[in-house]
Amino acid sequence: GESVGLHLPTLSVQEGDNSIINCAYSNSASDYFIWYKQESGKGPQFIIDIRSNMDKRQGQRVTVLLNKTVKHLSLQIAATQPGDSAVYFCAENRVASYDKVIFGPGTSLSVIP
Amino acid sequence: EPEVTQTPSHQVTQMGQEVILRCVPISNHLYFYWYRQILGQKVEFLVSFYNNEISEKSEIFDDQFSVERPDGSNFTLKIRSTKLEDSAMYFCASSHPGQGDGYTFGSGTRLTVV
Numbered sequence: 001g002e003s004v005g006l007h008l009p010t011l012s013v014q015e016g017d018n019s020i021i022n023c024a025y026s027n028s029a030s031d032y033f034i035w036y037k038q039e040s041g042k043g044p045q046f047i048i049d050i051r052s053n054m055d056k057r058q059g060q061r062v063t064v065l066l067n068k069t070v071k072h073l074s075l076q077i078a079a080t081q082p083g084d085s086a087v088y089f090c091a092e093n094r095v096a097s098y099d100k101v102i103f104g105p106g107t108s109l110s111v112i113p
Numbered sequence: 114e115p116e117v118t119q120t121p122s123h124q125v126t127q128m129g130q131e132v133i134l135r136c137v138p139i140s141n142h143l144y145f146y147w148y149r150q151i152l153g154q155k156v157e158f159l160v161s162f163y164n165n166e167i168s169e170k171s172e173i174f175d176d177q178f179s180v181e182r183p184d185g186s187n188f189t190l191k192i193r194s195t196k197l198e199d200s201a202m203y204f205c206a207s208s209h210p211g212q213g214d215g216y217t218f219g220s221g222t223r224l225t226v227v
Contacts, residue, residue, distance in 0.1 A: 034215040043117075043204045043218035044156060089156060091215075100146065100169055101206075101216055103156040 012110045019077040021107045023090035026071060030092040035064060035075045038087045085111045115139040117219035119205050125225045126195055134190045134222045136205030145188045146206040147180065195226045
């Protein structure tokens with residue numbers, strides 16, 4: 001079956017350091033991947049997405065890397081700030097299908113001031 | 114920035130009672146979703162809705178659940194007879210084909226069944 005999972009459930013980083021959050025997916029048909037940030041008591045907030053025809057996409061302080069060969073996705077946060085503390089979810093879908101997004105189990109990022 | 118709005122933010126109900134969770138998706142979005150998140154767990158897909166009908170539902174979305182778009186702006190989730198295990202955060206989301214910003218989620222309704 002299809003599934004999305006995360007390698008590390010918790011991650012603590014020093015303020016100013018770079019953070020890397022990893023994700024594995026198993027559905028080869030997935031061609032659209034999204035990273036969400038969820039702060040306590042709030043809904044998932046879109047951070048960045050990437051389609052399978054790309055292997056890297058950059059946003060503001062964030063970079064998503066996609067390795068289709070090993071079905072691996074990562075989110076890199078540069079110069080991590082206290083406001084980055086949250087749970088991060090990767091999610092997958094197929095571009096041709098808007099039926100649902102499948103979420104991974106989440107990684108809790110804690111930034112140490 | 115457009116938002117998905119959910120009401121109420123917190124609902125407490127007795128087991129066996131019916132609850133209706135309400136959502137106002139982003140106005141030009143065409144696809145609507147409900148997800149739930151049990152405390153400390155991942156976000157789980159419940160149902161997607163397009164063109165006034167369910168397009169896909171998960172095994173969680175059994176006969177106790179229903180969705181409706183009663184007018185041009187609201188999207189509701191009804192749980193007919195709540196169980197203790199229905200206690201969770203329920204998130205509404207919406208999306209538009211071709212917009213590269215994923216799915217926009219509301220802030221959620223915390224449902225507590227007692």
